[in-house]
Amino acid sequence: MSMVSTESAAGPGPDVVDDVLRRHGARREALVQILREVQSQTGWLRRELIVRIAAGVGLTPAIVEGVASFYRFLHLRAVGQVHFLWSDNVTDRMLGSRMHARELCRLLGVRRGPPAGEGALASVDFTSCIGLGDQGPALLVNHHQVLTRIDDLRVVEIADLVQARVPPADWPAEWQRVEPQVRRADVLLAAPPMQGQALEATIARGSEATLNELEASKLRGRGGAGFATATKWNLCLRAPPPPGQHRVVVCNADEGEPGTFKDRVLLMLQPDALIEGMTVAARLLDARRGFIYLRGEYRFLLESLQEVLARRRAAGLLGTRVRGIDGFDFDIAIHLGAGAYVCGEESALIESLEGKRGTPRIRPPFPVERGYLGAPTIVNNVETFCAAAHVAWRGGAAWAALGTAESSGTKLHSVSGDCERPGVYEYPFGVTIEQILQDCGAIGPARRAQAVQVGGPSGLCLAAHEFGRRIGFEDVPTAGAFMVFDQTRDMFETARSFAHFFAHESCGFCTPCRVGTELVVRRMDKLAAGHGSLFDEAELVELEALLHGTTHCGLGASATNPLRDTLLRFRPAYERRVQSPTFTPGFDLDAELEPARRVTGRDDPLAHLDREG
Amino acid sequence: MNCFSLDGVEVPFEDGETLLAAARRAGHDVPHLCWHPALGQSGACRVCTVRVSGRLASACTTRAAPGLVVENRTPVLDAKRRTLLQMLFVEGNHFCPGCEKSGDCLLQATAYDMGMTDPHFEEFYPARPVDASHPEVWLDLNRCILCKLCVRASHEVDRKDVFAIGGYGIGAHLIVNSPSGQLGDSTFAADDLAAQVCPVGAILPKRRGFVIPIGQRRFDPESDDAGR
Numbered sequence: 001m002s003m004v005s006t007e008s009a010a011g012p013g014p015d016v017v018d019d020v021l022r023r024h025g026a027r028r029e030a031l032v033q034i035l036r037e038v039q040s041q042t043g044w045l046r047r048e049l050i051v052r053i054a055a056g057v058g059l060t061p062a063i064v065e066g067v068a069s070f071y072r073f074l075h076l077r078a079v080g081q082v083h084f085l086w087s088d089n090v091t092d093r094m095l096g097s098r099m100h101a102r103e104l105c106r107l108l109g110v111r112r113g114p115p116a117g118e119g120a121l122a123s124v125d126f127t128s129c130i131g132l133g134d135q136g137p138a139l140l141v142n143h144h145q146v147l148t149r150i151d152d153l154r155v156v157e158i159a160d161l162v163q164a165r166v167p168p169a170d171w172p173a174e175w176q177r178v179e180p181q182v183r184r185a186d187v188l189l190a191a192p193p194m195q196g197q198a199l200e201a202t203i204a205r206g207s208e209a210t211l212n213e214l215e216a217s218k219l220r221g222r223g224g225a226g227f228a229t230a231t232k233w234n235l236c237l238r239a240p241p242p243p244g245q246h247r248v249v250v251c252n253a254d255e256g257e258p259g260t261f262k263d264r265v266l267l268m269l270q271p272d273a274l275i276e277g278m279t280v281a282a283r284l285l286d287a288r289r290g291f292i293y294l295r296g297e298y299r300f301l302l303e304s305l306q307e308v309l310a311r312r313r314a315a316g317l318l319g320t321r322v323r324g325i326d327g328f329d330f331d332i333a334i335h336l337g338a339g340a341y342v343c344g345e346e347s348a349l350i351e352s353l354e355g356k357r358g359t360p361r362i363r364p365p366f367p368v369e370r371g372y373l374g375a376p377t378i379v380n381n382v383e384t385f386c387a388a389a390h391v392a393w394r395g396g397a398a399w400a401a402l403g404t405a406e407s408s409g410t411k412l413h414s415v416s417g418d419c420e421r422p423g424v425y426e427y428p429f430g431v432t433i434e435q436i437l438q439d440c441g442a443i444g445p446a447r448r449a450q451a452v453q454v455g456g457p458s459g460l461c462l463a464a465h466e467f468g469r470r471i472g473f474e475d476v477p478t479a480g481a482f483m484v485f486d487q488t489r490d491m492f493e494t495a496r497s498f499a500h501f502f503a504h505e506s507c508g509f510c511t512p513c514r515v516g517t518e519l520v521v522r523r524m525d526k527l528a529a530g531h532g533s534l535f536d537e538a539e540l541v542e543l544e545a546l547l548h549g550t551t552h553c554g555l556g557a558s559a560t561n562p563l564r565d566t567l568l569r570f571r572p573a574y575e576r577r578v579q580s581p582t583f584t585p586g587f588d589l590d591a592e593l594e595p596a597r598r599v600t601g602r603d604d605p606l607a608h609l610d611r612e613g
Numbered sequence: 614m615n616c617f618s619l620d621g622v623e624v625p626f627e628d629g630e631t632l633l634a635a636a637r638r639a640g641h642d643v644p645h646l647c648w649h650p651a652l653g654q655s656g657a658c659r660v661c662t663v664r665v666s667g668r669l670a671s672a673c674t675t676r677a678a679p680g681l682v683v684e685n686r687t688p689v690l691d692a693k694r695r696t697l698l699q700m701l702f703v704e705g706n707h708f709c710p711g712c713e714k715s716g717d718c719l720l721q722a723t724a725y726d727m728g729m730t731d732p733h734f735e736e737f738y739p740a741r742p743v744d745a746s747h748p749e750v751w752l753d754l755n756r757c758i759l760c761k762l763c764v765r766a767s768h769e770v771d772r773k774d775v776f777a778i779g780g781y782g783i784g785a786h787l788i789v790n791s792p793s794g795q796l797g798d799s800t801f802a803a804d805d806l807a808a809q810v811c812p813v814g815a816i817l818p819k820r821r822g823f824v825i826p827i828g829q830r831r832f833d834p835e836s837d838d839a840g841r
Contacts, residue, residue: 060790061790062775062779063774066778066779069781070781357778504782505781505782508780508781511657511758514759515703546693549669550662552657552659
């Protein structure tokens, strides 16, 4: 019995393809959705399926293969009937994820990583942070379910169920429990459900006046860059849509920055605020179509979000004639990502929405001028839309009264790592790092935080002497991650894990990011293996300088931020690795002799360098 | 006519033109690999990185604007280009002495221009296939630098989409559209534009080895075209 579908393991599933194509009108823009949905029933994407899908959407098989092979969650080679992906953020590792993953592999008798043999029972691999850092170690099952709070016993229980061929859908619900874990709520998280208040206020006040309120609120984008929301919306409003088209409203729910999970909590607790924020935007921009680009890791939220959309349509808050107003037609579709961090970049996200590889576009033109299918498009973060709904409801002055001069309102922080109370904390801007550390229990008799990674690997790594600094665009900007490292942690290893993350998530388009992130990884691994020299450290500094400025997009430009920050603040962690202050060979001479030993069939002591005489 | 400044020289441009296109039209060289006058812009190789009014940008994707001050052949920028070229050399398998493209290769010529004397980084030595299935054309992926000129030429001009890009990160690679994945099974033809635009020796005509002797090739110092 197959556990992923009713298809037999040998059946290629042409009927599945035809059904999925029909559901999506065989539109090329839906290609990523089509590939995802077919794979969810067939386990992986065989060549025949790729060819059939390509014929259906009118593309060449090579282009479809190019798209499928771009996304980490789409498989062109067999994976197990149960495919486990362990979240591999540094905070998951700190909770023992790597040890548990090894144990699961041992119990299931599999080696880590695809491809599995055709029809194999299970496969186990790692994936970038899945947004459950406050309740890890966590993993994804068949890109569909999540398992949280894994411990030794749970690993054994999981292996038992797999071997008893119990489908993952029938595994205990308790294993899949995802808690919001809100530790501090302010205006956004403490707000009552948004059931049309912001829309009512917008309609009563008028669109122009509402845009003025948004401007007065000084709201800035929560995705990290901090672009003024009113400016973005105004730019979009001034861009004329192509004939027959309308502007498009996109919510970026591709929360991929490692250590960030606050959007997951908003999607769980405040989905109405998000959707109402998008609907307000649609009113101001005369948009008809909206998309929520939901990261593939949050597939488990899909049904609940669709229920909210359906409920709002039934309540006249979405769909045709919103609030009974002629011409106010706006609806939202949810697009699922398929495992690609770079799709959090807005132009890559739009490429993905159009069914392509998530390669960032050349800008200008910016999405506000030419975005989804050429139409002026705003792309905003989940938290930004929630805040915009709040501003539309309560007015700009109330929002601007919170926070600091340059950073109005509140900000959600995803707190994880070495602390007593991980979870989501909402503070007005201007809060000190120290305050958050104290509130989450990272400073105590037994604990002393040595570093905090604010805003994820793309953000800033701060050391203890900087804990007096304040969250805000003036000082420490953040996209919402707050990872705490206590005095026992090795900050070189933290930086090395982030280097691997960026190399794994590079789209491969431009030279400096594609090759540079790989060169950084090789040098960090070399240092970790004890073969590094001061020369390698100097090389890392050079690579860091090159990647700032020459890359095609921000992923490459920020890929060496953790390296830069830790070299500056935790230099002893690097120096410990430099065996000789002058020079150490970059390779292991004995290991280099291995091919010669294999060829000659020798393995005696004299065939080994270190066992000689 | 509107002008921008390129290393202190005024360069006229037409509306919508990129820095690179305008500079080339005016007879100036901006080092590049993934740009071609007949094809859409890409911005992948980054070798044309210039400093535009203080900020780094690729000349092939940046629209010219009046009054822009563009630095091109400065020692700092050439050093960055040299490193980018070294990255491309170690990422693939480039053995100039035995390559039929030697002397006619934009990667090699640009490396000489930028004063690159060694690969600097350790060679990756990736295992990449040679596809000799096509009767008239070799496809040697060891030399591919992912400039996508063949992809764009086949899509935009030949209208065949013979090529696509697959994978991600350091695993990104060229894919051939055919049932077997081999060039010989595709609709590729030797007179396609895609067969003419490869800046390196990844796509080469068969049975024409060393027709032009070494020393007389496009970028050879003795050649009339030297320095483009």
